[in-house]
Amino acid sequence: xxxxxxxxxxxxxxxxxxxxxxxxxxxxxxxxxxxxxxxxxxxxxxxxxxxxxxxxxxxxxxxxxxxxxxxxxxxxxxxxxxxxxxxxxxxxxxxxxxxxxxxx
Numbered sequence: 001x002x003x004x005x006x007x008x009x010x011x012x013x014x015x016x017x018x019x020x021x022x023x024x025x026x027x028x029x030x031x032x033x034x035x036x037x038x039x040x041x042x043x044x045x046x047x048x049x050x051x052x053x054x055x056x057x058x059x060x061x062x063x064x065x066x067x068x069x070x071x072x073x074x075x076x077x078x079x080x081x082x083x084x085x086x087x088x089x090x091x092x093x094x095x096x097x098x099x100x101x102x103x104x
Contacts (some may be wrong), residue, residue, distance in 0.1 A: 028058055028075060030051070033051070033058070033060055034048050036073065037069065037071050037091065037093055039091075040071075040091050040092075041062065041064060041069055041093050043064040043066055044064065045063065045064055046063050046064060046065070047062075047063040048062055048063075049061050055075075057072050057073070057075060058072065058075040059071070059072045060072075061096070067095060067096065068095070069093040069094060069095055069096065070093070070095075071091060071092065071094075072091075073090070074090070
């Protein structure tokens, strides 16, 4: 009986660890980046390029007829939660060369 209980605990812990590791690699798709950038910028996005990712944020450049925008949005665990429909992660897009810190 004790062996069965120990195996159950090990199995559950292993499943949780695998799930947490899987969430670390969740990245937004190019289509979702394009769609969300269009919503934030208010113009059609023709191309997404220069996609970079650390474990918590995805950075990319969105191209529109009016110019280029530097965008960033959460990835990893936050994207995994968002994919379940629980929340919508925030997206930030600024015109290329604009400072995210005001008055600089």
